[in-house]
Amino acid sequence: MFELIGNIAAVLTTAAFFPQVIRTWKTKSTDDMSWSWLLMLTIGVFLWLIYGISNSLLPVTAANGVTFLCLSVLVYIKTSNFLARR
Template identity: 35%
Template sequence: MEFGWEQILGLVAGICTTIAVIPQIHRSYKTKKVNDVSPGMFSILLLGVLLWVVYGFTQNDLPIIATNGISLGLNSFMLYLMLKYGKN
């Protein structure tokens, strides 16, 4: 697979949106507080990135598959933290 400027642009955009949740994960993990984070929003986000992964496979688009696959994992972990620490 050859990477042109469009793939690089897609990869950079995907990386930016993928890593956006990392500060929230870090803060939630460190403080064990997630009361201000919406589980509904993360559930909808998870569905969206899952659908992007499926779409990426239908288009054979590696940047979409890779960035949204990682995003799916990160956001799933955040949802896990919300379920684990939300009772505190």
């Protein structure tokens, strides 16, 4: 039962990033995202990914792998916007 709860939580928290990534990709606007939030969350998710891999925890690895990819897209767009303004 608790594994099911964990799997549902992993799917929901990972899928929660999709609307933001899609919106950011379409609008190319990252003005409302702070660098500190984006970088801290990206690093934290990456560490969770390493933790999941090192402990062979598939739900943790899968959820954080997908979330890390989503955050990487956001970092890429934010970086591109930053460099374009210089």
